[in-house]
Amino acid sequence: MPGGSSFSRCRQGVMSTVNLTPFSRRAARRLNLRTLILSLCLLTVLLTLAISLYASYTVQRQLLIQTTLEANRVYASKLAESTNLFMTSAIDRLSYSAHRLSGQLHNAGQLQDVVDRIRLDSNRFNSTIIVAADGEILAYSPQKVYPAGQHVASPESLAALRQRALYISEPFTAPSGRLIIFIAQPIITADGQYQGYVAGTIYLQEHNALDTLLGEHPYKDGSNLYVVDEQGRLIYHSQSQRVGEYVERNPVVSELIQGNSGSQQVNNTQGTSMLAGFAMVPTTRWGIVAQRPMASVTSELNHLMFVTVRNALPLLLVALLLIGWLTRLITRPLHQLAQVAHHLDDQQALHHTNNVRDWYAEAGQLKRAMQTGLRMMQHKIDRLSQESLTDPLTGLVNRRGLEQVLAQWSQNQQRFTLIMLDIDHFKRVNDAFGHDVGDLVLCYIADQLRQHSRAEDICCRCGGEEFMMLLPDVSAEQALAVAERLRLQVAGQNSPAGQPVTLSLGLAQFPETATAVVPLLKQVDLALYAAKHAGRNQTMAAQPAP
Incomplete structure (x- = not known):
């Protein structure tokens, strides 16, 4: 992140200014x-x-x-x-x-x-x-x-x-x-x-x-x-x-x-x-x-x-x-x-511990413990960062993670297809079977997304019953085939509610449909709306940009 790099440079500058001077060493003594x-x-x-x-x-x-x-x-x-x-x-x-x-x-x-x-x-x-x-x-x-x-x-x-x-x-x-x-x-x-x-x-x-x-x-x-x-x-x-x-x-x-x-x-x-x-x-x-x-x-x-x-x-x-x-x-x-x-927030903190002379066992243990702690802290920071990008119910990427991926791919001019899908009449599932069963249905749809995606594809839950799939380097025909396989698979088998649920899907391509993220999201949302308006349980593709 740009802000993060400038913050790191700031911290390094502060670290360099707090090196012990002769006066500070006398004060420490x-x-x-x-x-x-x-x-x-x-x-x-x-x-x-x-x-x-x-x-x-x-x-x-x-x-x-x-x-x-x-x-x-x-x-x-x-x-x-x-x-x-x-x-x-x-x-x-x-x-x-x-x-x-x-x-x-x-x-x-x-x-x-x-x-x-x-x-x-x-x-x-x-x-x-x-x-x-x-x-x-x-x-x-x-x-x-x-x-x-x-x-x-x-x-x-x-x-x-x-x-x-x-x-x-x-x-x-x-x-x-x-x-x-x-x-x-x-x-x-x-x-x-x-x-x-x-x-x-x-x-x-x-x-x-x-x-x-x-x-x-x-x-x-x-x-x-x-x-x-x-x-x-x-x-x-x-x-x-x-x-x-x-x-x-x-x-x-x-x-x-x-x-x-x-x-x-x-x-x-x-x-x-x-x-x-x-x-x-x-x-x-x-x-x-x-x-x-x-x-x-x-x-x-x-x-x-x-x-x-x-x-x-x-x-x-x-x-x-x-x-x-x-x-x-x-x-x-x-x-x-x-x-x-x-100065544990210094990126060089782990390197600085190597310069400590651990000439007796206790100092060595404390030194190794600090090094272990620094590694664990970094690991936890990485894990927390990952958790902040994950939907806790389904384990898919959440909206924040989706925004980061879209921003990165659009900046790199990565060609991809965006599929937005919505569970038809999901409110009826919650009303008829309760929110616990509704949550199971959401997890079931998430599993279906994983089964119909590749390792490089991104599956995410945007909120409620709305999901998205990001398919890099696929054509519109290939993306449509993926969407249809997913739709037919879900409609053809019972969900955790004891009966099938259906999906409405919208499809848009970057940069063919739109050359920026916001218009792309608008177009795929319109395609999804068209699928619902046409009777649900179908896939609609957005029109390419003129």
């Missing part, structure tokens, strides 16, 4: 190069150590968080399954008893025996009761003397009578002040007559099988467990005094109220950062939350990082002493290499 190197090495070591520790801490912390979240989610899910099995078992026990009681409500002694056995069996219920269809209390456990003919009056008991089907109440506060769940199973005779119900109550703030199930938490690391109902009220908590409290503002509880399960890092209603896993109990729509304080998760990691830093400090001191000793030996060649490093 006044600098304590050993101190500068030591400071740089110290900063590098400390930064590397800090970055390594920070990266390690961040990765380990995130891994611990993810592991804890998943463990709590799995634990909450297991507890939800166990609680669901418990509730199902309790319902089945009541259902069995209701079936046995069908037609047997006249025997008071048998009724008392049934409610006692239900209550004492596996400690599922804190109390049990049998109620007749008219609401009269027939039996109660633990045994309690009721006046003859006394009827139930609580809203939950009356709701069970009205429902005449399995009834599971929301947690409610009984007149005794207990937070209770009421489960009733209807007693129905063989001929379908409703006789009442047998029911059990679970006292959420007292000991029972459900309390045992939820209270046995295997983790002793500050983790805790709680259960909420559909309104976000605590119905179980390790701190029993909190049972009955509404915590619906907790983000995890909000997710449970919406019926979701999963895991989440959250600040609870008391402002503590927690790692929570949560799951729903299907039979009751309760939400179970297993959580662990964030502080307990990171405390062990913080201690490990402290021990790591403490153990690294002696090694760091030894390394700095060694660096100080080596600095005395490498000052001179390092100074020479530093002069080269100040």
Whole structure:
């Protein structure tokens, strides 16, 4: 590039003016190069150590968080399954008893025996009761003397009578002040007559099988467990005094109220950062939350990082002493290499490193490393330059690369034929199959261009569904034959969209059609437009310049 050559000459001029004069050499001697190197090495070591520790801490912390979240989610899910099995078992026990009681409500002694056995069996219920269809209390456990003919009056008991089907109440506060769940199973005779119900109550703030199930938490690391109902009220908590409290503002509880399960890092209603896993109990729509304080998760990691830093400090001191000793030996060649490093943009930088006297191994390694780096840098610059001229989707030359080739060929008066092609109705492909399939179709057309071109031909994607081929030193007839082979090949086989696509092509020659690039592009564009206007799926050649 002309600009690039002038820039290189400018850089060479600057390089020639910065050669060390006697005055600059005296100024350099006044600098304590050993101190500068030591400071740089110290900063590098400390930064590397800090970055390594920070990266390690961040990765380990995130891994611990993810592991804890998943463990709590799995634990909450297991507890939800166990609680669901418990509730199902309790319902089945009541259902069995209701079936046995069908037609047997006249025997008071048998009724008392049934409610006692239900209550004492596996400690599922804190109390049990049998109620007749008219609401009269027939039996109660633990045994309690009721006046003859006394009827139930609580809203939950009356709701069970009205429902005449399995009834599971929301947690409610009984007149005794207990937070209770009421489960009733209807007693129905063989001929379908409703006789009442047998029911059990679970006292959420007292000991029972459900309390045992939820209270046995295997983790002793500050983790805790709680259960909420559909309104976000605590119905179980390790701190029993909190049972009955509404915590619906907790983000995890909000997710449970919406019926979701999963895991989440959250600040609870008391402002503590927690790692929570949560799951729903299907039979009751309760939400179970297993959580662990964030502080307990990171405390062990913080201690490990402290021990790591403490153990690294002696090694760091030894390394700095060694660096100080080596600095005395490498000052001179390092100074020479530093002069080269100040002018890495000089095209002669690689040549200048050859003049450095690497009279000891370390200087030689640094010298070779710099030479390798210079070569790699030049290679990367060349690669980046190549990438800037390539379409990332298809791997063809992009518009910028096309412009460079056209400018160079027209300047050299290179005779060539330009084929511009466009995929017919490409928008329909994107609309019908999606842009991912559209991209596959573009890559498919690019492959077809490669198959129908020679090594010296240039294939490019100008943008969207528009492509070009530059064919040097071919006649109009030969170029037309190439275009037609390409068109027929594409139209005759299925594309990645599962059906053929067609191409419209325009053809123009340099210098026959036009003697400059801009008119040439205009003419080939007009030829392409003519092909589309004539019905698409055909090739049109531009008219030669008069």
